[in-house]
Amino acid sequence: MSLAPADYGLVVSELGRDPTPAEEALFENLWSEHCAYRSSQPLLSAFDSDDDSQSVVVGPGDDAAVVALTDSTYITMGIESHNHPSYVDPYDGAATGVGGIVRDTLSMGAYPIALTDSLYFGSFEDEHSRYLFEGVVEGIADYGNSIGVPTIGGSVDFHPDYEGNPLVNVACVGLLSSERLVTAEAQTAGNALVLIGNTTGRDGLGGASFASEDLSEDAETEDRPAVQVGDPYTEKLLIEANETLMDEELVEAARDLGAAGLGGASTEMVAKGGLGARIELEKVHQREPNMNALEILLAESQERMCYEVAPENIERVRAVAERYQLGCSVIGELTESGSNYVCTFDGSVVVDVPAEYLADGAPMNDLESVQPELEDQSDLPDRALETAFESVLASPNTASKRWVYRQYDHEVGTRTALRPGDDAAVMAIYECETGLAIAAGSNPLWTSAAPYDGARAVALETATNLAAKGAQPLAAVDCLNGGNPETPEVYGGFKAIVDGLAHACSDLSVPVVGGNVSLYNDSASGPIPPTPTLAMVGTKDGYDAPPCGFTGVETNTDTEAGTILVVGDRALAGDRAKLGGSEYLAQFEGSDAFPGPLDSEDVPAFVDTLTAVANAASTLAVHDVSHGGLAVTLAEMVTDTGADVTLSCEGTKASAAELLFHEQVGRVVIETTDPDAVRTAFDGVTPVHEVGQTDGTGELTLSVNGETLRYDKSTIRDIRSRIDRELD
Template sequence: MLPEDDLKIITEKMGREPNLVEQGCFLNLWSEHCSYRSSAPLLKTFTTTGDKVIIGPGDDAAIISFGNGWVLAIGMESHNHPSYVDPYNGAATGVGGIVRDIISMGARPIALMDPLYFGPLNNPKNLYLFEHIIEGIAGYGNCIGVPVVRGEAFFDESYSGNPLVNVVAVGLAREENVVTACSQKAGNKLVLMGSTTGRDGLGGASFASRDLSEDSEAEDRPSIQIGDPFTEKLVIEATLEAIGKGYVKSCRDLGAAGLAGASSEMAAKGNLGMKIIADNVILRESGMTPYEILIAESQERMLLEVEPENVDAVLDIAKKYDLNGSMIGELTEELNYTVQFQGEIAADIPVKLLTEGAPTFERPSTAPDERDIGDKPELPADLKQAIIDVLSSHNVASKRWIYRQYDHEVQVRTVTKPGDDAGILRIDGNEGIALSCGCNPRHTLLDPYSGGKGTVVENAMNLAVKGARGIAIVDCLNFGNPERPDIYWQFKHAILGLGDAARDLSIPVVGGNVSLYNESGEFKTAIVPTPSIGLAGYIKDVTKAPAGVFSNEGDTIILVGSTADELGGSEYYNIIGKKNDGKAPQVPENITAVVDALISLAESGKITASHDVSLGGIAVALAEMCEKTGAEVDLSNVAEGLRTDDILFSESYARALITTSEPDAVMEMIGEVPCTVIGTVGGNTLSIQIEDSKTELALEEIKEARESLMNLMME
């Protein structure tokens, strides 16, 4: 049912009380998921324009200029609530939905990324969700032939009962083939093409805007869409063929709020109205009401604006690909959204009221009491075991079990495989893109503003160590109930931090998604604040991207950046039971200089390997680089006055490890950016010296620790 305040506004604006069909349209289109009621004022603080931005926020996906007539389409979405209720189909349709956003812009999808967040796997329900969500992403992405080139899997108790499934999709198109969701001309017809319309996904948008309860699995299963990747593959080809032949004037994916959402938003964007003939929608089930036809979120459907003389040609394309297709309405000069069913008017709504009339507002926010950072823990008695414990934690251990489920080489563009700092794809000659995604939710919990900034910085560093510069950010802002002032304060300050870091690095925020009400009635808790992003960057020459592991014996190892006493939110503190203690990392003022230096070094060809230092600190970064060969390092001069565990496990931002056979030339290129020579590549162990303390790990010990998650999944 519509909230009382909303019903009052709508009744006043329409001059009458809306009927049940109209109420269903408003309930979904005015939901938090569709209308960004709590977030719109905050999202306006982002810088969304730039030299390469052709289309920014507001369409199905953003369009970014790549060069030489090529453009990239990029979007990011969440499918959190559905993935708890039905993990396989929730995750699969999350992939399908974001891919159709890319297609609707006239672009062919070329890459996926999947930042995922789960409760600990020692809980059987969490393990079930984890396995089936991965299976859903793999099952859908592999079938449609789009590689998953990068991802994240982060584990925290707060995600028990409310996992997060975020998906980034990237597409490629010629600029002249780009279409938008903005309707063009009254009298043009609307063609619905793809799968049939059934009752699956009813009320999905409104469902995504409320808390999950203990009974969600039974109560909300009708709100979960069922995906069919084989139909999706046909929809990709049919839509791109129709666009390529010039038949499509505007296009919209049927996602949240179903036909009602796609058609009304398309009309409103072009300052036109729309008349829908619901009888013409091809149904999967008999006896469907106009309410169900409009609101159902059945998958694999596209809405196309077509000139009258081209309707038959588009329907022929649908038939060629064995898809359903029908003409279901037309655009009108009158700014009303009208639905006809069995000769009666089922709905007649001012279209702008439906799509733009939901009140938006900043909610009350309350900062928490000043946090006690706690006392320093005792130094670990066994440093080697402490390193192994961090390496084998769910968050740090290799995610190979996950990404080996995915086809990451289909389309033969993939240069760098999953498991590295960034995914790299070849686009035009040796020019390419680098992709990174994710965030550190625990940093954001302790300090939302710095955590928001750090989200951008860590992803930018993942690109920089490969020689790529960020050109566009999409976000998925996952938070708890915004009606709680403490949660809204987290949300607000994370957005402000994210926006400031994006401006510092001159990277526009071009689109994304807000997912609120991520709380579980079962566990009585909100998720930790999770401002996940996807970052796309430009790389001049993909063949020059440095390796992510030690490769050349005798090379000098250099630490770039400064290390501070910033163990707050670290994986080390989480393991030893001090999760909420310590100083949270702060983004250094020289971040732009660090990023610029790393990009220049990678482009110069003077470094043989490079790796970002982030989760788990220097100890983890060194261990991850010891895949083929060992190293002997001395960290005594990394930072004055820091304890051994600070040096090993601090997660200070804007740091990287690089190797080179030309240390003097590299140090000169680094210039004023802080850097320290810490050792040499070679040997069969990782030897770490700090003052009079020496720790050695055999390569086999490192491998065994890093494979802990893999071994768990194979038990």
């Protein structure tokens, strides 16, 4: 590890001397892109983190955001990436990503109740991509299942540009009462700093700097020491110990030990509180002999928390740690405002720097950007409708992800009211009789085709997923993934997804309360697509939600037909369907413009109306239309209840393929017993088209422009189970 020459000069100027080796390493890590957001921070002001309802309690800048459901019941939201570690060591890289975001939740005083994982890999046909895929899923499953936190949603996407650099984005939602809230802001000089959890070893050294540079061709061997090793059973003990500490009000402030280890956590706590600190590094409980000061400061060993504790509570905190068989070290104390951040080792001073300068003094980068060029030529492939239907349905991007989520314990904790496999999961917040819907994901095909409009589409689709379950969107966190920002074209695409996501969330009146940035996702195979993962929550009265599959109306043993409506489809209304960014073009090649989402002024009314319609007693099923278009949505909805659907191109500008496979967001399919009520609700908002009826056949009969496709549910299941078949 070494500090860049320009940064070294700034540090020398500030300190009036050369930094010690430990100080130089601290600055190198805390001023890295991963910690300081030097290339992205100038862009993030585009996001609005406040809301009109004043439900945002803690916004960006802490370990996790805090949002109020009621005056006394809060949730936390956090998201992080573990991309480079998951390439070098997919199992431990993904597992420790889960552990880190869970500890971010603990540090706010919350109990973790739900996880989502959004995963991005190279081509499914590539053997190495499959190796990474299987290892990441196993790591997430083993860690999440062991700590008893349900993984209830997420996404999986395959794209050749991730082959040299997969993405692992994990979000966590926690629950707490208002009186338990703590933050990472150090409170009072004279209070102790107490380290609780696993022992400190040499694993994860330099992890922050490792995450701030492109992956090299030999990263899997050379960078393995920078990957942490997780211990979920210790994490489970830490979760329960944290509960006890919060219940007994023994903690004044808390910080998870993540990037840059103890040095990062303690410096940030002190800087936030405007205080100083004096830390005796030899007092840290260690796993390995002969560790030096730099190793103790920067090791990213997992399952560790740093707490601020009042002197009179230290012995009780020790007793709690002993009860849960966790290590506990009183490593130092907070000092008066204006004091430096000081670390000693065996009596010698190894760090003596201004805490605020160390934590927040990194200069921002002023980088050149080039606006992305967008496709405007239409060159569409001509494929038989049956071939196209089966190819798109079988694509790993649109196929069933059952192989993934069945490995996760998604019901532990008894709060999961709507399980994975639907548009959104719903968690039961019994404390305030509220259903909390959660959806997360992105679409690299969209953001590759049109970074700005693709990111807007991601936001609207995520909100639509919540509204389809009858939940009103409340707040969101994002994980913004990009390649090397020093490449103008890459930085231009990254700027575009930031602006697109920010503008769409503003249209939705959804505050973006926190997030994560991961840049330098670049390798010998090139940069990743700009990838804005969004995790959004919404609320509803009660815990019931309409399913995404057709249900019919049961009367004794018969099933009455429900009416099938397509809501919001501009192609059915006569506009030309655009196939840019679609799975159809990914399968068969070709080019077209990206369709783009709804106009800004139409977004709020669409989401609000859909939320109300989804909660109507006459609504039997609702499913968002997005990846794979209307063809995939209708196929996914077939259960024991089938459907007879007719789509007509007459009077429209769309071909049969365009009608079935375009991916304009802001659309849903609704099965209802009262179609007139749905038409009335959406009148003046967006078009509603009646396309068919449900029946008891268990088949999808799909007629498009006079050509008919017919598939029963078992055939559809077989086509969509490619991942299951090839990985089981």
